[in-house]
Amino acid sequence: MANVVGTKSALFVCLGNICRSVMAEQIFRELVVEKGVADVWKIDSAATSTWEIGNSPYELTNATLKKHNRQNSSHIARQITTQDYYNFNYIFGFDEDNMRQLNRRKPKDSNSELILLGDLDTDKSTNIIIDPYPGPVQAFETAYEQCDRSCKAFLDQFK
Secondary structure: OOOOOOOEEEEEEEOOOOOHHHHHHHHHHHHHHHOOOHHHEEEEEEEOOOOOOOOOOOHHHHHHHHHOOOOOOOOOOOEOOOOHHHHOOEEEEOOHHHHHHHHHHOOOOOOOEEEEHHHHOOOOOOOOOOOOOOOOHHHHHHHHHHHHHHHHHHHHOOO
């Protein structure tokens, strides 16, 4: 499905699609609703690997979202497809490996923009959002804070 004129689209991609990408997807979904622009955004998440395909978000992902008064995600893990590079304007990775995988798979004729999500973080101490799996809880808290700041900064570019 191609982008509808006037719509914007964001795909969040991490290794397994059960932690960071799911968290960022849910944060961004709620931010566009809060800003009143949900009708112009298509949002999803995916994995670079096949390891977690078909699985629900990791329990600490939803526990962290809930702690921050966000809704639980019911996303089912999937792997990024070639078509995603044509369907999404912005594709976000979370670390160097994600970005290598995304760049390697990107078709030459795709106009999608590949972005390291942490490059948008207003806290410039690091631009890498480390995989929090399997824990501890603090790793998920750190990933949440980084995703939240980065997603807000990204959405602010469209004022």
